[in-house]
Amino acid sequence: MRLVTYLSADRSMRIGALANLGSSMSDRVVDLTDAAEGIRCLRELIGRWDRLGPGLAERLRTGSLPEVGPLGQVALAPPIPRPHKVVCIGLNYADHAAETGAPIPTEPVVFNKFPTAIIGPGAAIELPEISSQVDYEAELVVVIGKTASRIDRSTAMDHVFGYMCGHDVSARDWQKGRPGGQWLLGKTFDTFGPTGPFLATKDEIPDPHALDVRFRLNGRELQSSNTRQFIFPIDQLIAHLSNVFTLEPGDLLFTGTPPGVGTARKPPVYLQPGDTAEVEIDGLGVLVNPVVSRPAK
Numbered sequence: 001m002r003l004v005t006y007l008s009a010d011r012s013m014r015i016g017a018l019a020n021l022g023s024s025m026s027d028r029v030v031d032l033t034d035a036a037e038g039i040r041c042l043r044e045l046i047g048r049w050d051r052l053g054p055g056l057a058e059r060l061r062t063g064s065l066p067e068v069g070p071l072g073q074v075a076l077a078p079p080i081p082r083p084h085k086v087v088c089i090g091l092n093y094a095d096h097a098a099e100t101g102a103p104i105p106t107e108p109v110v111f112n113k114f115p116t117a118i119i120g121p122g123a124a125i126e127l128p129e130i131s132s133q134v135d136y137e138a139e140l141v142v143v144i145g146k147t148a149s150r151i152d153r154s155t156a157m158d159h160v161f162g163y164m165c166g167h168d169v170s171a172r173d174w175q176k177g178r179p180g181g182q183w184l185l186g187k188t189f190d191t192f193g194p195t196g197p198f199l200a201t202k203d204e205i206p207d208p209h210a211l212d213v214r215f216r217l218n219g220r221e222l223q224s225s226n227t228r229q230f231i232f233p234i235d236q237l238i239a240h241l242s243n244v245f246t247l248e249p250g251d252l253l254f255t256g257t258p259p260g261v262g263t264a265r266k267p268p269v270y271l272q273p274g275d276t277a278e279v280e281i282d283g284l285g286v287l288v289n290p291v292v293s294r295p296a297k
């Protein structure tokens, strides 16, 4: 199922799914909130998926869910607007590690974003006036489905709920130069975590390690690779992380970016006001975000 979070006419948050209805080839949004006992939050739905998921899938299949509208005309929010944790992996593509001049990591490079960085499809990435090097990074995002604590690789994929497109927006001048070499601040400015447009349950993605990942800036393709390039596959990442902290339903795992980032280009390419950023991943749609200057205080 392809799940969305959307805003209804009264601007309240609801959950939905994408459907092809009738003869139309374009996706339409159908409402899940009423069928899901009033749940308005996908993180909550994930926690109750074993009980509610099969019935929702059946109602989607039989076309008995109320239609909200064509996908392009529904106000989408981030699929998981306020995850408890946003964990990110750096340098997880062998070819990207090479372009940064960094050695191939022997264990995952882990950092994070705060939930306040998360925005949805169509929302603006805001360039802070205190950075002049805001870069793009297209990434596959794994959404955790079941609590994972001290698990091993053999069962790790049982803890995955699904996947979505993500954009790890990165202020390089804050990531690398300051403060004290920690990446956090450069990665977690507000709006630096676009996700969506939808969350695909894992049955929609038979092999998450065979997905083309692309980034386009104003229509020009600047990143193109495939998740088969991962240095650390998803099961290994989940096992590794879960031996340090507990992963919970709805937590997000950004899995690293392919080569072609702006800072590695000659001359470098950084996001500018008026740009349009697009992340596209096989089976996960296209995540489009405009780029603007951060509004004055």
Ligand code: ZN
Binding pocket: 088, 089, 090, 137, 139, 168, 254, 256, 257
């Ligand atoms: Zn990244």
